[in-house]
Amino acid sequence: MTSEDTSRLMQFSPILRCMNVLFIQVNGSLNGVRQVFRQQLGGVQCFMDYVLCRIDPLLSLQRDYAQVVSIGEETRQAKTFILRPSFLWKGFLAGQHIQLETEINGVRYRRFYSISSAPTLFAERGLISITVKKIPGGRISNHLHKTLRVGDILAIGKAVGRFICDQLDSEQLYTKSCREESVPIAENSKEVLFIAAGSGVTPFKSMLETLYSEKPERKVTLILYANRADELIFNIWLSQLSEQWSNFRLITHCGEQISLDSLRSDCPDMAQRAVYLCGPVGFMDKTIRFARELDVPSDTIRQENFGNVSRPSALVDAAGINLMLVEAEVLFTKTGKKIKSPGGKTLLELAEQSGLHPKYGCRRGICHECTCQREGGDIFNTLTGALVPKEQNRIQACISVPVGDLVVSDW
């Protein structure tokens, strides 16, 4: 199916939207019949969705997809992809991010990317954009840069995240479900300070665009760090904005590390501002330390991590260690339970020790009954005698020994 066909189909999206509403209505009211539909692959609903997805994934009634509308180059390392989400996608708040799914060699990888466009663009034209910076050795970012073309269709997720600008209150743009997630921490009247490093600037572009159109009277400062001047993402757009908008101050630092002095001179009234931080983990840790020294109350700082959230444990890299005997700590996010292990205990044993009763079967790696979802952390496979590959998220608990910190999401 070519992109013209698809855009032609998308003209019918109001009809499809109505169909979808009708479908959900009918589905919701006929409780008994719904059960027949609801089965997974055996069910009629999934069958229909499969057929719809074969015609065009954008027609899917169960998953969100987006089509690449155009691709622009920001810097040599960063590209902006403008996407048109399918009609089921609900919208977002400035600062939120979405999950992007891409397939490499048969394996589906999922990564989060901040939306860099303003919610108005989605409201008016149904478009969003994400900006992806190539990370050296990064599998997904490089793959997206290399293979993604205009017209391609990607599976995406709903907009999520609490990194939202509270100085905005344009309720009409946001769906209720988005709003519920946000917890106000800063007073609405405060002046705003954004601090970003590298591609951490992406959510701020969305916020800045929205602030400029809705609250131009508010004072906003953006401090931006980059390795080199030609790596500054949105450089032209930002300098244009600072010319047009007198209340906006842009400060860029190229090739410098963040320091207490520069922070003090860039924004002397930091303690009175609502502070938003976005950048790599190391950068954020440092900035928060400095902010504390400048007496910034910690509840006015909001931060968004990106890159590798789970820090690779140094122990794993060191050779010659018996990985079975490394100390570990496991967090089961569904129940909120946490347990420490001196090493050598399997994930299943640890779950049982902490009072959980997960399903299990053979306890020797045959039956997959104890399969669970890991979110981050390293795992030693007792059958293969090696670490489980990073991208493999479904793991067999009975033959997995956690190495270092581990997060399991479905127990």
Added chain:
Amino acid sequence: MDMKTRPLGLLSPNELNAFGSELDQLREQVLADLGQRDADYIRDIVQQQKMCEIVGRTLIHFSLNPLLFAGGIAALSCAKILENMEVGHNVMHGQYDWMNDPTLESQSYEWDTVCDAESWRKTHNFEHHTYTNILGKDRDYGYAVLRLTDDVPWKPYHFVQFINYILLSALFEWGVGLHELEFEKLKQGKVSLKEKIPFLKRFLRKSGRQLSKDYLLFPLLAGPMAPKVLLGNGIANLVRNLWTSTIIFCGHFTAGAETFSEEECENETRGMWYYRQLLGSSNFTGNKWLHIMSGHLSYQIEHHMFPDIPAHRYPEISEQVKVICQKYEIPYNTDRFGKQYLTVLARVARYSLPPADSRWRMAGEKIRSFAGRKIFRFLPEYRPPVIE
């Protein structure tokens, strides 16, 4: 008593360990190689299965002559067989979990049969695959209905087990669906009905949905032609039942497939487990489509050694398994499909008769001599291994 031509003790512990690690190596080799080819394969099969189902259901609905109607039934039967065997069974083993694809995820997959997927994962993936052919632990050995070895005490109702076998085959999805009920243990009072209530609830929910899909929703959609659709769907389900049970019976009940006792398998090593899977399973040969329609259970040996490796890899793996078996002088049970199936029928017939020490011996002898001449002449004679 005629068990164990090659008892588990035939290989020394060292040999068993070496045997096991060679198979582990083979497993690692294949796992490291999984990629686009496997993803393309399973998606292609899923697509063909859906096409089959669309064609089948359309023809059953709208066909105006018996030939097209029969074609529709054939297509729907194929779709159900493909979904159950090559997609459902294999996906639920976790063969495609590495793809991170939510529609091919072992623990959430639900399939097109009355058997609840959760129950299947427990009774099949865990019980059957862990305790394969261990009498008393693997309830799939004879499904608590058939007597397939003299190690199971003979009862008079075993005289009619050939009829039971045919019934079990025709109603196979119901047998599989109710497997977790453990009817024989309920009867003996080993488990109480109360423990089985959660299972029964799940079973009723799933079978209710399944029945309402095939025997209510689709017939109603056909309006006045409802009885035709009802009949078509019923026949397709029956064909699927007969085919799947036949394939599955050829996996463990052929002449050469062995059984084990619980004591033999205590403190089992990985090598011993592989060895037991090998001795307890049997393959059959055939063309590409026979393998696909059997969900590659025609490579039952490889399936039991590597249940979570994508099944379409078994043909390549089998060549290497055969080499390893030759090296350790272990028999590798394979033959033509028809031949293997005849030995299954022979086994069902053979053990329907009482053993020599039974007081029903004379009746058994009479039937044997009569049947040997008349009914079972087409069966190869079942020669139990001689015990010294």
